[in-house]
Amino acid sequence: MEKTAITPIRSENYPEWYQQVIIAADLAENSAVRGCMVIKPWGYAIWELMQKDLDKRFKKTGHVNAYFPLLIPLSYLEKEATHVDGFAKECAVVTHHRLVADGKGGLKPDGELEEPFVIRPTSETIIGESFAKWVKSYRDLPLLINQWANVMRWEMRTRLFLRTSEFLWQEGHTAHASEDEAIQETKQMLEVYAAFAEEVMAMPVIKGEKPCFERFPGAVNTYCIESMMQDCKALQAGTSHFLGQNFAKASGIEFQNKNGSLEHAWTTSWGMSTRMIGGLIMTHSDDNGLVLPPRIAPxxxxxxxxxxxxxxxxxxxxxxxxxxxxxxxxxxxxxxxxxxxxxxxxxxxxxxxxxxxxxxxxxxxxxxxxxxxxxxxxxxxxxxxxxxxxxxxxxxxxxxxxxxQIQDNLFAKAKSFRDSRITEINSQAEFNAFFASEQNIDSGFVLAYAVDEFAIEEYIKPLKVTARCMPLANNDTPGVCIFTGKPASRKMVFAKAY
RNA sequence: CGGGGCGUAGCGCAGUCUGGUUAGCGCACUUGAUUUGGGAUCAAGGGGUCGUGAGUUCGAAUCCCACCGCCCCGACCA
Incomplete structure (x- = not known):
């Protein structure tokens, strides 16, 4: 057999292959801090190229950059009920503001804070606080802000790039005078992400809407781009949320409309992270290591x-x-x-x-x-x-x-790989059989009619399958939900996921 | 937080059961020679609080006790 640069090869042990590619390409390594990685120069250079291109796209669509604090007062996070539920379990909390000698040659925290801070898992609440101050009139809207930042989510199991406790991302936050305009913004940014993913990262994506049980905590609608890795698992590559007036109400973002009456603004948020580098690796790389699309190659x-x-x-x-x-x-x-x-x-x-x-x-x-x-x-x-x-x-x-040519070839190869692994399924029995089989690890995505209801989750959870999204491009005629038998207007993408 | 495992050179490990030279091996690193267009070979070197602390002992990587740290498996997730 031909000698490969990476062992094991993809077909032998995909997760281990992924780790080995990162080591072989010198992209990143685990740090002494649990769950946190060191992004090494070659990996960071990829991130810088991503930043540069995305930032240009954000500016082109009218956004400007700003920076908000890392520390969020606990009380801010408490303001939006669903949001709290979503993030409470993975927050790092800062409770003290200095260190003193512990008498044993070491140091111990001292100066307990009256109100603890949370290290941002995301910034809706603290940015909302600023927005509330900045927005008085309909003339102040829309407010189109982005920040490049690190965030922290206390993860139980981590994997380089794909899931680390601290990661780098950008988070866009916008406020609008009308619901319609906010929805347009949400969708526009989804398009920006999709174009970036396909043109620069050469990663074909499915643009879609998340089913209700996969929504961002506090959002009215969550849109996403989903991509397929070479082991046929799905990876969410970017998300864009229509937040309705939920956060505006929680943070008090109000403006006077043309008639002089007060209204809550309509807000959005959207993000893409260093996780995308994991997606890049798993989309293009081979048994000899990393393969970079030229546009993202340092x-x-x-x-x-x-x-x-x-x-x-x-x-x-x-x-x-x-x-x-x-x-x-x-x-x-x-x-x-x-x-x-x-x-x-x-x-x-x-x-x-x-x-x-x-x-x-x-x-x-x-x-x-x-x-x-x-x-x-x-x-x-x-x-x-x-x-x-x-x-x-x-x-x-x-x-x-x-x-x-290389850029185009990589995209075409990834796209045909994905397209040949999307299966349409018309019954629950077929669905169960498809995902139940252990051999079907490389079985790919399933496309099936399903209603957008919480009940669906119970049918798929035992199979360790997730509902990825309802593709926006879906223009099929209405059908019947394979789980509930109810009329379903849209098809849903199901897959095992990262 | 429950269940299991592991801490010995930068990385991967042996040695621990059965205490006894100067703690060893592979990779990596340094130097020299020969090489060089698809992953070199040989030779000589450098590098260690054996996780920490306290004990048993003439003697501890090895035995006892305590502590610390990390990894894997379960509930969460960009």
Missing amino acids: QQVVIQPIYRNDEQRETVLAYCQQLKLDLEAQHFAGDEIRVLIDDRDIQGGAKSWEWIKKGVPLRVEVGPRDIEKDAVMLSRRDDLSSKQSTPRAELLANAVMFLT
Whole structure:
């Protein structure tokens, strides 16, 4: 059998493969703090690229960035009843404001706070407090704010990127004068997420609405984008919530309308997190490590100089530096092509594999033999057998096309993978059989008519299946709920999930 | 918080049952030589409060007691 860079391979042990890819690509590691990860430079660079692109999209849709406190007074969280229920069980609480010597050479907390603070699990309540101050008139609306922040949710079981106690995200919070406008905002941001996921991360997503029992605590409606991982499990890649007037009432966000009477504003919130990096890994990577879509790759081209002595070194490096400049003069997806010359003194083979494991889209080897021909050895990460001598001029002429092809190929591959694993099901018996079978771990998504009622959860919970969403694109004729037999206007996506 | 397990070099482990040289192995790291276009080989090195504390003993990684920490399995979740 062919030697792979990652062991175990996906088919042997998918969860372990996932961990190994993260280690091999040097993306992140567990920290000394339980449940919290250290995001290493290669992983953080991916996050920075995500931030940069998303931030541009937020600005383009009229949002501005601001920053709100990490600590939320306990009483704020208590204001919205459903919200409390949703987050109470996973909050870190700050109860003291200083340390004193404990007499045993250590320190102990001292100065107990009158009112404890909660480390934000999300910021609806504290941002609501500000919004209430900022909004007086209909002329102050809409208020379109985003914040880039860390949040903390005290998780029992954690996995790098997918579920950590502290994670990085952005949370958009907006307030509007009308229900309709707030709903439009909610849907607009869902579209922004979907476009980002598909265009930049090359992750095909299903846009949908969460069933009532999967809603964000305190929301009227929750919309989401759902993606399929290579083990066929679903991953929620982004959410957008229509909060109605629930939080406006809880925080007192009121405005005077044109008639002079007071109304509660309509608010939304939406977020995407570092969890998406987990999704990126599980969508594209293979048994040789990470595979990065070029648009999210910290380096798009890595040049490996090859030489045996100082004399060759000088010639080869000069050639590489010029090649780097020529590549950087070109633009892919609006940015200079990102090129790195890896001149570290380690063995060539090991170096190649390192960049393969890190998922760099294009690898270029340049040695004296290539320079004689004015060519390079080029290989593509999406096809490791592609390594071949390529004239320098050809590389320069086609670099952008290669990156575009890789980006498109990864998306197309992921999309056909997903599309071939969506099964329509028309009866509960069929549904149970589908998910009951242990062999059906890689069985994919099920699409079936179901009513949007809490009762549905009881049918699917024993199977460890979750209702992911009701796809917005669903334009099917009305049918019958496979669980309750009631008329159902929409189909629902069911899957095992992360 | 319930059930199980583990703390020995950066990582992975052996040694503990049955106390006894200078605590060992693999990977990684450093140096040198030979190599080098798909994951090198050989040689020589560096690195340890054996989780912490208190005991038993001539002698403790090993036995006793207490404490601390971590991991896995269950209820929650972007």
